[in-house]
Amino acid sequence: MPLASREGGYKAVFENSLMPMLVMDVDAPYYTILDVNPAYLEATHTKREDLLGKSVFAVFPANPTDQDSKNIERTIWSFNEAIKTKLPHTMSNYRYDIPIPGTNEFEERYWTTSNTPVLNDQGEVEYFIHSPLNVTAFNKLARKDEENMEALKMQRQQLYATFMQAPVGIGIFKGQNFVVELANPSLCELYGKTKEELMGNPIFDVLTHAKGQGFEDLLHKVLTTGEAFRGDAYPVPLAKAGKVENIYVNFVYEPFREADGSITGVIAVATDVTPQVTAAQAVNEAEERLRMAVEAVGLGTYDLDLVNQKIVSSILCANIFGFSQPMDLSDYLSVFHPDDLLRRADAHEKALETGRLFYEARVLWPDKSEHWIRVEGKVSYYQDKAPYRILGTVIDITEPYRSREEQRKLISLVENSVDLMSILDMNGTNSYINEAGKKMLGFESDEQVKNVPIANLHTPECFEQVEQEVLPGVMDNGFWQGVIHVKNIKTEECFPVFNSCFRIDDPVNGQPIAIGAVMRDMRPELAAKQALADSEEMLRTITTAAPTALWMADANGAITYVNQTWLKWTGTTLEDNIGDGWAAAVHPQDLARIKNIIPAHFSAQQPYEEEYRITHKDGTIRWCRTTGSPQYDKDGNFTGYVGATVDITEHKSLQQSKDEFIGMAS
Known part of the structure; x- marks a missing residue:
């Protein structure tokens, strides 16, 4: 190929390269810009005519507000190194802000640059190519990672504090005798026992009044079948302050599984809902008494819409008017005795002024029999005092006229x-x-x-x-x-x-x-609360929406919890990951290393950080960085690990791009 054609090809490569590039003279200290490609113009928000023939430091002066980066000095040093050694020189991740066109402001930028000398036939540096790679996003990501790590540390502290301060009782009962292995303060309070009374003892040896009430059978069933059990508003007899009383509890029994999948105990989560249950019972009893009282005295009820002239009535109300089922308003009006229609109209007109409706009138049944009724009601008004509703009762008062x-x-x-x-x-x-x-x-x-x-x-x-x-x-x-x-x-x-x-x-x-x-x-409670107290919130799953995958493992290294982020990354369920099931998502090329090194960390009981790849069920691969922190109880006993896994796929991609570029440039 002729030289001219090759030079034209080189020029086309230069112009179409996605890598920003400057061709610069070696006329220190000016370093005049000889040529620039479009990628560089786009990366620096500049125009060709503003750059060609000018000193690079005149076009890109130092940011007067940045006194720490020493970017001019570092850049000159890199230029000189490339010229002196006649070899490419690279500077990684350093700050060099660029002017914002049309203003006196600067845009913060971080770069990884390479300066590649071009030699003439005599082996002297004739000019060099300056190639900057914008790594501002990577730099910010690194800073964000540091912030995230600090946030994770805080989350771990909050998670522990949340468990200890959880408004629900949490306990673990192990073995056929259901020995208490774990009990948080809320569970101790619920049972009316101290932690010392519960820990290490069979639960029914401590809660003797709950023995023989069917709870042993429920626990044994969960232990033997592995099927969870949920109980709502269960009455539980407990001795508190020397007195046995029934409390009502919402609880869940979940099987406790070891690393090998065997079930060795039961996890219990319980909430005292006695106030809500007793209040609901009182409300129901009050409603039942009211219903019985209404039915006992033969009261029919109605709800009259004054705006749309529609009525909703009870069956008893319809019966009092001689109908077998609720009817429209026009049907009810049609059975009033003609001589009593004016009395009814006057009563309604007066009620709109006073707010109270009361009148007695006769109605004619289909069998032509005459019945006296008493109608009462209360008028409801809009804020502008316009009436819109009458809520009331109807009673058949025929019998008083007869007896x-x-x-x-x-x-x-x-x-x-x-x-x-x-x-x-x-x-x-x-x-x-x-x-x-x-x-x-x-x-x-x-x-x-x-x-x-x-x-x-x-x-x-x-x-x-x-x-x-x-x-x-x-x-x-x-x-x-x-x-x-x-x-x-x-x-x-x-x-x-x-x-x-x-x-x-x-x-x-x-x-x-x-x-x-x-x-x-006088035996029952006489007063019901007007509103049911809000139920205590269950322990919030504060990790569900976290962008970071969070996990927990017991002292044997068996995973006991992963959050929704991990499940989303791997396309698995929580059950798939319990124990050592999580390892199925690790990339085959990383699996052996991870399986060897993680147990070593657990044995040493020391914090660790590892990088590896995971594979989603759809084949998507992510690079992850996992950190783990050992956990101990108040007595200093090792209880397992809590940890976090962050997605570093983008970071790995950037690193790979940088390595490929350096490899290509060298």
């Missing part, structure tokens, strides 16, 4: 009842006890209520109080309140109730016709 005596008994009972509601006739027998009262006293039917003398509902001593104090007090004063004891006829259990008695008189002649009673069972 005022029975109705007044019912009204007195409803108005004064709280829990057990009863009516005692003047002949000494109960004519009515509500469902809650029948349940409390052990009655199975209304017929039984009427046939059992009230003496059978008390012990002889308690009935003496009824005869000598309660009944005379009611008859003389019209009411009596106090604590008495009643007896469940089925279980024979005698328990205290707060009894509110009142005399029911004939409205015509004023003579007593019955005694109403409201009895509140």
Whole structure:
């Protein structure tokens, strides 16, 4: 090939090279720029006409704010070394900021540069090629790595502190006798035992009141089958402060596996949910009492949308209007007696002003029978005082119009009842006890209520109080309140109730016709919390979203935990990595080395750092750097390692590119 053609080819290579390059004269101290390729112009944000024929230090002066890098001096020294030795000279990772065009500012840059002399036929340096590689990103990555290592150190400290301060109880029970090998402070508090009482002892030798309650069977099943068990709101009898009481616990039993996969114990994680359970029970009981009270007095409920003129009603409400199922508003309006429509309209108009709805009217059933109803409700308003809703009740009051005596008994009972509601006739027998009262006293039917003398509902001593104090007090004063004891006829259990008695008189002649009673069972809790307390948060998996793979291993070197990042890198599950399963992801060319060196570190119980490759199930390969730190308990016993693995694939790629370039340049 002719020389001219070769020179043209060299020029094309120079112009199209992705490596930034300057051709510079050896006219120290100016070092005039003779030529520049497009890659250099792009890397330094400059133009060809601003560079050619000018001193490199005139075009790229020192950053006046950078007094530490000595970049001009270092660059001149590298130039001189290349010229003097007639060999390429390289400087790695040094700072040389470049001017920002159109401003007096500089952009921070780090470079790895090579200066390659070009000799003439006499062997003298005629000019040299200056090739800078921008390694600013690599430099920042290195600094970021340092920051990450410090952050990891802090995370390890936080992880240990989190475990010790975890709001959930965590324990490990080993062997067939379930000897306590680990118990954190929360578990000790939950069990009402000190750590010294628990550690090293079979758990049921310490928690004697929990023995024989089925927990041994659950633990044995987990131990033998390897299947985890989860219990929600489990009642657990525990002795605290010398008193045995039931607490409610959410817990999980997980098999504890050794490095070889054998199950030698059970991991227990438990949370005391007694406040939530008791509050929920109290709320449910209150709701049930309310429901029973509503049903007992025959109340139908409705929710009237005043804006859209739609209604939502209960089945009982529909029944009161003569329908078998809830109907539309127009259907309910159609059955009102024509003579009562104006009364209803006036009541609704007044309710929009007062906020309270009340009226009594007649409705006509499909069988043409006439029924009286009482409608009550509360009006709800928007902030601008516009009414939008009426929430209320409907009751069939036909019977009071037919039998005022029975109705007044019912009204007195409803108005004064709280829990057990009863009516005692003047002949000494109960004519009515509500469902809650029948349940409390052990009655199975209304017929039984009427046939059992009230003496059978008390012990002889308690009935003496009824005869000598309660009944005379009611008859003389019209009411009596106090604590008495009643007896469940089925279980024979005698328990205290707060009894509110009142005399029911004939409205015509004023003579007593019955005694109403409201009895509140004093055994249960009387007040339910208005809102359920928020459950204690389970131990947060603070490592799940970490960009770094985190892991834990026991004293035998068996992996007990890896976070989601590792699983994402390897395409595996947590179960795949437990024990020594993690090694399956190590690149075959690195596996033997890693399998030999990691146990050596564990034996020495010393911090370590290793680099190796891992392979995702889809074939993707990553370079990783793993650091491990030995862990000890408060007694100084080695318990295993915690560590972190960072992805250094990009770093390795940069290093490989640099090595390839240096190899090519040399």
